[in-house]
Amino acid sequence: MPTFDVATGRHAQVPEDHEVAERLALLRRKGLIEDRPVPLFDKLARAAAMEAADRVGNPHGFYGFVNLMKDGYQYFAGMWVPSGASGGESQATAVTIPPTDRFMERTSGWCVHTADRRKALPLKNVMDYPRWLNRAIHLLGARTYLGAPLIHQPTGIVLGTFALVGQETTDWSLQDVDMVKRFASQALDYIEALPDVTPLH
DSSP, rough: OOOTTTTEEEEOOOOOOOOHHHHHHHHHTTTTOOOOHHHHHHOOOOOOHHHHHHTTTTTTOEEEEEEEEOEEEEEEEEEBOOOTGGGGBBEEEEEEEOGGEEETTTTSSSSSHHHHHHHHHHSSSSGOOGGGGGHHHHHOOOOEEEEEEETTTTTTEEEEEEEEEESSOOOHHHHHHHHHHHHHHHHHHHHHSSSSSOOOO
């Protein structure tokens, strides 16, 4: 459903979320329904951001996210902020990243499109996709994006994404896509290993 984005003055094209009830039930089952940072996800976000920066030679680095999609919003259970972003040093832990910085409305970013596609989404220059312009461009200074969906294999439910956002256009390669898929797989392995807190109905 198109929603009007005040920051851009455009109608952002956002796909419908047809799995929200099933996703929330699965996140509750795995003990991830509460909006709280997951230290391992923070470490994975940092590792991916560092590897991507080295791979493409980006001195300014990337934001890294393990993004769990909730009901109408996104929560970054894993997050890495590149050095100098928002006037601060690099941060990777739940202690140093303010909890409020881990939220984003569903109409912002490109993870909703990655989840809807159910496959990796490399965007060299986000400005080349006018229907998808949104507040993340202003909030993060975003110019490039690379994401992969977190698909819970036993159920096929998309839980969220593993994503990188940079402030410089980036010509992503197939190897870069494989890299972000590898980190997404690691995040999924962790989720799979979590004991069930509640049964999935």
